[in-house]
Amino acid sequence: GKSNFRRRIVDLFGKNINHSLVPVEEKTSMVNISGYVGQPKYAKKTMGEQFFFVNKRYMRHPYFHKAVMQAYEKLLPSDAFPSYFLFLELDPAGIDINVHPTKTEIKFENEVAIWQFVHAAVRTSLGKHNVVPSIDFDQNGSIDIPVKSKNKDEVRYPEIKINPDYNPFDSEKTPSVKIPKASGWAKSNLSRWEDLYQGKQLILKPEKAPSPGKEPDVFSQPRESFSQKRVLQLKQKYILSPVKSGLMVIDQKRAHERILFEKFMEVLHSESVASQQQLFPQTIELEPGDAELLKNILDDLLSLGFDIREFGKNTFIINGTPGMLDVSSPEIIIQKLLEEYKNSPVDAKARAKEQVAISLAKASALDYGTELKQVEIDHLIDNLFACKTPNFSPEGKKVLTIISLEDFEKIFNK
Structure with a gap:
């Protein structure tokens, strides 16, 4: 049975x-x-x-x-x-x-x-x-x-x-998938994700079986840009954007985590990496357990653009940080990175490089409570929709949702 x-x-x-x-x-x-x-x-x-x-x-x-x-x-x-x-x-x-x-x-x-x-x-x-x-x-x-x-x-x-x-x-x-640049096709994805949340592409009817190896072009949608619309920041935590099917709500921290994670993974798979040298190298002293953990993932951090060297017992010197990050306090980033890595699932640690990228993305992403200018919001959204998986954070948490017009009608008893 x-x-x-x-x-x-x-x-x-x-x-x-x-x-x-x-x-x-x-x-x-x-x-x-x-x-x-x-x-x-x-x-x-x-x-x-x-x-x-x-x-x-x-x-x-x-x-x-x-x-x-x-x-x-x-x-x-x-x-x-x-x-x-x-x-x-x-x-x-x-x-x-x-x-x-x-x-x-x-x-x-x-x-x-x-x-x-x-x-x-x-x-x-x-x-x-x-x-x-x-x-x-x-x-x-x-x-x-x-x-x-x-x-x-x-x-x-x-x-x-x-x-x-x-x-x-x-x-x-x-097959590997190359991550496109934001300027190339980010603006073509709005309709695609709206259709997803409307359920347009989720209607259960017989789907034409594809020939193996031939995939449909899901990105050939009408172009539409978020930056052409008025978007708002709510409580310095969420980004709201009117879309044709209702109101899109984006979690700004998770969105930034997704963007950074895909950039880090692209760097890890590339031959070259840009490191931004610190004008004044900083030292960081860690607990013995954290110091040992940092030693274990040091090679992966070097691959991501960090320039970190051992500098005595449980002490490290930070000479450089990834060029893609605007890091004013690299020692804080390292401490947050180690904390995120320690809290990651046990099975995830078997994929060390990926987990380092996830932990670094979470540690480096903008925090809730960060006020964003309009141009920064537009840039964040365009980069999010240039990602391979814009609706999930690196840990699989929801990044965005759409409150439909029907939901608003129900709220107002119409």
């Missing part, structure tokens, strides 16, 4: 996974889909909790994996992977298990149609359990997908070519 399957998942992956699971249950004329998927906030940077079963047989299927990943589109950072444990039940005559020696790769007769069912089933499940924002779901609703026609001439599935070498489980083949 389903409860036994869930118990088995918990036994294998630990009790912490239990509260992250969302049930999936959809029956169609072609395939029945059941199992569990993980909530976006529990997604991990490494794979290992992604499983498909067809007629109770384990399989690997990169094409269907993409269907699940696209169901989480705009709910996850691009480098995060949700858990899923999905069973597909269908007529054995429609599958061929002999395409791979290990019988873990299976060929489906109606692969494109099943892709649509898998995508819609996961998307529906996320919506029913309030994972997808701003959508009103009927708990008893089902996927509105046409049933399979008995007359094959009535429905023509698009032909696709699947690259047999493509395997999302092979991290070495994962």
Whole structure:
């Protein structure tokens, strides 16, 4: 039964996974889909909790994996992977298990149609359990997908070519994404994110299955700039901007953390780094534990543009700081950085470079209570929307939301 399957998942992956699971249950004329998927906030940077079963047989299927990943589109950072444990039940005559020696790769007769069912089933499940924002779901609703026609001439599935070498489980083949500059396409993203929060791109209907390797251009939206609108700062903590769907609210500190984090990660992956030398080098004396921690991450800090050297027992001299930062008190930044790093999750410390970048972004970001000029607000917003993942902080916390016009109507009982 389903409860036994869930118990088995918990036994294998630990009790912490239990509260992250969302049930999936959809029956169609072609395939029945059941199992569990993980909530976006529990997604991990490494794979290992992604499983498909067809007629109770384990399989690997990169094409269907993409269907699940696209169901989480705009709910996850691009480098995060949700858990899923999905069973597909269908007529054995429609599958061929002999395409791979290990019988873990299976060929489906109606692969494109099943892709649509898998995508819609996961998307529906996320919506029913309030994972997808701003959508009103009927708990008893089902996927509105046409049933399979008995007359094959009535429905023509698009032909696709699947690259047999493509395997999302092979991290070495994962394509890297270059971070664009803010001036290049930041202004084209406003409509995209408004549509997301309006739910325009989250309506659960059969999505056309893409050919593997061909991704839609999600950035080809009408250009619109925040700087063309009047934006306000509220309580020196939030930034408010009127948008066509309502009022966008941005957490200014988390937004700055996201911007700095992506810049730091870009520096870590580049060959050159700019360091701003201090006119008067400063010394910092630390507790023994903090001094040892600083030694451990010193190489990563050097890669980010810090010029820090040991200067006796538990003492360090700061000769330079990253050129991208306006640092008036580098010793305070270092102390805040160490505090953030110590408070980071244990599993995150295995990704030392990334965690150093996160900790430094949090330590360097503008604090709540900082008053911003209009030009600074415009610059912050344009840089935020030039990021790969503008709606999440480096730690996965929400950066922005939209209060819709409908919400305002409800407030005023209209």
